[in-house]
Amino acid sequence: MRHAHRVEVVRAAEAELMARLPEGTLMRRAATGLAVTCARLLTRRRGRVYGSRVVVLAGSGDNGGDALYAGAELARRGARVTAVLLAPGRAHGGGLAALRAAHGRVVVEQEIGLADFSCADLVLDGIVGIGGRGGLRPEAEPYARAARTGPVVAVDVPSGVDADTGEVAGAALRADVTVCFGTYKPGLLIDPGASYAGAVQLVGIGLELPPAGVVALQHADVAALLPVPGAESDKYRRGVVGVAAGSARYPGAALLAVAGALRGGAGAVRYVGTAAEEVVRGFPETLVTEGGPAGAGRVQAWVVGPGGGEGADRALAEALAADVPVLVDADGLTELARLGPGALAGRTAPTLLTPHTGEAARLLAGAGGDGGTRSEQARPPAADELAAARLATARRLAAAYRATVLLKGSTTVVADPPPASGRGYPHGAVRVNPTGTAWLATAGSGDVLAGLAGSLLAAGLSAPDAAAVAAYLHGLAARRTAAVPGAPVTASEVAAALPAVWNDVRAGEAPEPRSRTSGGTGT
Ligand SMILES: NC(=O)C1=CN([C@@H]2O[C@H](COP(=O)(O)OP(=O)(O)OC[C@H]3O[C@@H](n4cnc5c(N)ncnc54)[C@H](O)[C@@H]3O)[C@@H](O)[C@H]2O)[C@@H](O)CC1
Numbered sequence: 194m195r196h197a198h199r200v201e202v203v204r205a206a207e208a209e210l211m212a213r214l215p216e217g218t219l220m221r222r223a224a225t226g227l228a229v230t231c232a233r234l235l236t237r238r239r240g241r242v243y244g245s246r247v248v249v250l251a252g253s254g255d256n257g258g259d260a261l262y263a264g265a266e267l268a269r270r271g272a273r274v275t276a277v278l279l280a281p282g283r284a285h286g287g288g289l290a291a292l293r294a295a296h297g298r299v300v301v302e303q304e305i306g307l308a309d310f311s312c313a314d315l316v317l318d319g320i321v322g323i324g325g326r327g328g329l330r331p332e333a334e335p336y337a338r339a340a341r342t343g344p345v346v347a348v349d350v351p352s353g354v355d356a357d358t359g360e361v362a363g364a365a366l367r368a369d370v371t372v373c374f375g376t377y378k379p380g381l382l383i384d385p386g387a388s389y390a391g392a393v394q395l396v397g398i399g400l401e402l403p404p405a406g407v408v409a410l411q412h413a414d415v416a417a418l419l420p421v422p423g424a425e426s427d428k429y430r431r432g433v434v435g436v437a438a439g440s441a442r443y444p445g446a447a448l449l450a451v452a453g454a455l456r457g458g459a460g461a462v463r464y465v466g467t468a469a470e471e472v473v474r475g476f477p478e479t480l481v482t483e484g485g486p487a488g489a490g491r492v493q494a495w496v497v498g499p500g501g502g503e504g505a506d507r508a509l510a511e512a513l514a515a516d517v518p519v520l521v522d523a524d525g526l527t528e529l530a531r532l533g534p535g536a537l538a539g540r541t542a543p544t545l546l547t548p549h550t551g552e553a554a555r556l557l558a559g560a561g562g563d564g565g566t567r568s569e570q571a572r573p574p575a576a577d578e579l580a581a582a583r584l585a586t587a588r589r590l591a592a593a594y595r596a597t598v599l600l601k602g603s604t605t606v607v608a609d610p611p612p613a614s615g616r617g618y619p620h621g622a623v624r625v626n627p628t629g630t631a632w633l634a635t636a637g638s639g640d641v642l643a644g645l646a647g648s649l650l651a652a653g654l655s656a657p658d659a660a661a662v663a664a665y666l667h668g669l670a671a672r673r674t675a676a677v678p679g680a681p682v683t684a685s686e687v688a689a690a691l692p693a694v695w696n697d698v699r700a701g702e703a704p705e706p707r708s709r710t711s712g713g714t715g716t
């Protein structure tokens with residue numbers, strides 16, 4: 194599992210450790226790890242470090258210090274290193290002295306800096322790290338836009354990316370590799386920030402950290418959560434998942450949700466709705482009933498809403514009345530937004546909401562704009578604003594509806610509501626999914642995800658586990674499905690690939706790198 198900690202938590206751990214160590218130890222550890230990665234990249238690119246052109250973009254803080262010390266190490270190995278000072282007069286004194294002692298060049302004129310930047314074999318982005326606030330300052334912006342031939346290695350976090358949230362206000366440096374220190378930062382795992390970070394490498398500097406606020410599951414974590422039948426299992430003990438989906442207008446949604454549900458580990462899938470005939474034709478193993486959830490037999494979890502059309506209001510009401518976990522998706526979410534969070538107030542079994550950002554906007558508007566405070570006269574949030582702040586959006590929704598929320602899209606985020614005591618954050622760790630691919634943005638893939646997650650709920654996983662495991666398998670399936678890597682996939686193909694990725698995960702086979710995050714030396 195990858196663990197990500199907020200800046201405040203990192204700073205406290207750093208302070209505690211620095212108090213016990215000789216001055217400069219942590220920065221030396223960080224700079225050495227950084228230099229090792231840079232040397233490896235240069236060797237891959239040019240065959241050797243000696244003679245390569247390296248540019249260090251150095252801001253005014255310790256992030257610049259790390260970069261300058263790493264630049265000095267590369268200069269000692271024969272690299273031609275130029276440091277561009279973005280805040281001349283406020284550069285890190287020790288780092289600057291080390292670079293000069295190693296015969297590095299130092300420039301302050303931005304035109305010279307930009308020319309060097311564009312033709313460098315490697316650029317170190319040490320403009321700003323976890324101390325960054327707001328977007329890039331004007332003097333740094335040209336570097337975010339300039340053409341360049343060599344890779345950019347971001348120091349700790351790409352400058353311009355908010356380390357705590359992954360939000361990007363304006364321009365940011367687009368890195369090929371980010372070398373982060375001590376722990377991942379949430380902004381390196383959540384888009385849009387994650388897409389600026391490139392491959393993320395973790396360099397341990399010895400921090401002792403509390404439990405992480407944000408985590409990303411990996412194969413072993415998912416494998417440990419997959420439901421596997423035991424010798425005494427029967428189909429009922431494995432769990433029956435009820436799927437209330439599809440409508441005369443959207444019968445295909447029923448088929449796709451059932452396809453996902455059949456591959457999620459439940460012992461049986463019970464379908465209710467108008468597409469019963471089509472479902473049985475497509476999947477004869479499905480138990481079908483006409484009508485709504487209330488008249489169907491017992492299930493261990495309900496999935497309600499995919500392609501639900503006009504019947505979604507009744508299906509939602511009946512499913513929510515059942516004392517079992519309920520996953521609400523698509524038209525079920527639109528109906529829930531109309532009803533507001535009060536519709537979930539009486540529930541004691543878990544509720545899992547799976548909105549995309551458009552549905553999230555509706556849900557927030559239905560909750561009164563923010564955190565359920567209906568009195569607040571906030572402008573309804575726009576979907577693209579919510580996508581730009583995915584962590585905050587998922588948390589706001591979870592708090593407003595007091596339900597687990599899986600927010601779909603580029604970096605799917607799973608958030609739990611804060612504890613009932615109302616003491617607010619930190620609460621259960623937010624899980625972010627590293628396996629997604631933009632090819633999943635295809636009609637019907639959300640229906641497959643809903644069925645899959647519902648099946649995992651019926652099999653006994655908690656709502657956050659079911660959500661995170663489903664997102665993980667769904668993302669892997671999309672990547673595995675493409676006949677040619679990188680080619681478009683269909684929702685049906687994603688569902689069909691689920692057994693194979695289930696097997697990959699259990700066998701511990703590594704996924705192809707998407708998240709472009711890779712394990713590091715650990716903390
Ligand atoms: N504290 C420690 O012991 C360690 C810190 N490390 C490094 O130190 C960094 C944090 O250093 P600092 O606390 O000095 O903070 P930063 O270097 O990240 O940023 C602080 C400086 O940047 C300026 N600044 C803030 N926002 C800016 C923006 N948007 N554009 C341009 N400049 C901006 C501030 O005025 C301040 O001078 C970490 O990211 C990491 O790279 C590492 O050396 C590991 C150990």
Ligand SMILES: Nc1ncnc2c1ncn2[C@@H]1O[C@H](COP(=O)(O)OP(=O)(O)O)[C@@H](O)[C@H]1O
Pocket residue numbers: 523549600601602603604605629630631632633634635636637638639640641642667
């Ligand atoms: N840009 C993206 N990158 C990664 N995954 C995406 C992206 N856009 C959408 N997805 C994923 O595709 C799926 C689409 O679901 P949804 O929007 O409900 O589609 P539908 O309603 O057509 O089934 C979700 O799993 C979502 O996370």
Ligand SMILES: [K+]
Pocket residue numbers: 256318319320321322347348349350351352
């Ligand atoms: K940086």
